[in-house]
Amino acid sequence: MNRLGEKWELQLKGSGKTPYSRNGDGRAVLRSSVREFLCSEAMYYLGIPTSRAASLVVSDDEVWRDQFYNGNIVKERGAVVLRVAKSWFRIGSLEILTHYGELDLLRTLLDFIIQEHFPSVDIREPNRYVEFFSIVVSEMAQLIALWMSVGFAHGVCNTDNFSLLSITIDYGPFGFMEAYNPDFVPNTSDDERRYKIGNQANIGMFNLNKLLQALNPLLDPGQKQLAAQILEGYPVLYYTRFRELFKAKLGLLGERKGDDDLIAFLLHLMEKTEADFTMTFRQLSEIAQSQLQELHIPQQFWALKMISKHELFPAWVSQYLVRLKSNMNDSDFERRKRMMTVNPRYVLKNWMAESAVQKAERNDFSEVYLLQQVLHHPFQKHSAAEKAGYSSPTPAWARDLRVSCSS
Numbered sequence: 001m002n003r004l005g006e007k008w009e010l011q012l013k014g015s016g017k018t019p020y021s022r023n024g025d026g027r028a029v030l031r032s033s034v035r036e037f038l039c040s041e042a043m044y045y046l047g048i049p050t051s052r053a054a055s056l057v058v059s060d061d062e063v064w065r066d067q068f069y070n071g072n073i074v075k076e077r078g079a080v081v082l083r084v085a086k087s088w089f090r091i092g093s094l095e096i097l098t099h100y101g102e103l104d105l106l107r108t109l110l111d112f113i114i115q116e117h118f119p120s121v122d123i124r125e126p127n128r129y130v131e132f133f134s135i136v137v138s139e140m141a142q143l144i145a146l147w148m149s150v151g152f153a154h155g156v157c158n159t160d161n162f163s164l165l166s167i168t169i170d171y172g173p174f175g176f177m178e179a180y181n182p183d184f185v186p187n188t189s190d191d192e193r194r195y196k197i198g199n200q201a202n203i204g205m206f207n208l209n210k211l212l213q214a215l216n217p218l219l220d221p222g223q224k225q226l227a228a229q230i231l232e233g234y235p236v237l238y239y240t241r242f243r244e245l246f247k248a249k250l251g252l253l254g255e256r257k258g259d260d261d262l263i264a265f266l267l268h269l270m271e272k273t274e275a276d277f278t279m280t281f282r283q284l285s286e287i288a289q290s291q292l293q294e295l296h297i298p299q300q301f302w303a304l305k306m307i308s309k310h311e312l313f314p315a316w317v318s319q320y321l322v323r324l325k326s327n328m329n330d331s332d333f334e335r336r337k338r339m340m341t342v343n344p345r346y347v348l349k350n351w352m353a354e355s356a357v358q359k360a361e362r363n364d365f366s367e368v369y370l371l372q373q374v375l376h377h378p379f380q381k382h383s384a385a386e387k388a389g390y391s392s393p394t395p396a397w398a399r400d401l402r403v404s405c406s407s
Helices: 030-045 091-099 103-117 128-149 197-218 221-232 234-249 259-273 277-286 289-293 302-307 313-325 332-339 350-360 366-375 383-387
Strands: 009-013 052-066 073-085
Touching: 030 052, 030 073, 030 350, 030 366, 091 103, 091 197, 103 128, 103 197, 128 197, 128 221, 128 234, 197 221, 197 234, 221 234, 234 259, 234 332, 259 277, 259 302, 259 313, 277 302, 277 332, 289 313, 289 332, 350 366, 366 383
Parallel strands: none
Antiparallel strands: 009 073, 052 073
């Protein structure tokens, strides 16, 4: 319990074998530990529900890993991350009990989780499991929409990696999308592209259906029907939140017919021109309407300049400027100020993490510290980050960077 009276569960990743390690060694390598340490904190400061990283301790112990699952086992440096969350229970925590028919234990665990983490649900209420499920469906839709708003792909979205509290956990082969691509897959072992960024909302629905199957033995026929209807409402919840977030990213106020088309049109142009996701929205936050109107894109707005080469860019700009005029009691200054609070200048791109990892493996943690400072203020310009190229195009050496699943 911290000084504010909040309870946190502590978990050491990489500290050695536990009764649940099976054939694993219970260790973690420095590479994956640095990535989790940096990304979980980066997500927190982006305003996305997540586990946190309290510390990273480096070990001189040798850990052997097949990084890309290609039979090439190499010696790596070990590390331990102290990570914290309000709870580490996952959808899989309930699935396993239903699978083995341990329904009394399932009920006991569910009641504990509700009592500890879902204060709006009355534990004496006969419909408590349906109410619990409704909250999880709503919060899961919110979480995945938030991921999409910053171009975050988790990489391994199975039910064991989905928190019942709808926070981001288990940072493995994640990636922040660079060039906009709905088929972006950060995990090199995901050959079927099951967890590509554009499929995350569908995977959320799949996982929630698995949660409902785990709850079903505790529900009566009426409750099952009600829960099924709640699940059917997930796509609307997701797309409503997605639309809200992307309207905010474009500085749009109020509801107007055609907002969905305006968002989809821009994403289409970004896909066709392979424009940088993060910097396109950030540079739209910084450029003046007058510069857009004249189709004069200064070189400093390199991501927008890339999109401007598409023949349909003038048509999109025209529609966008007309829509901005419909914002009530707004000015260009206010629009830019507002957009710069929701469109980060810095996210943890894979090449940035890889550069920090390479130095850390040589005992140089200077870039880990720099990234930690920069990612704590992702919406503010940082001179050292600019010098390091964190808001510049992806360097040539990093364009084909692969992300491993092994930890």
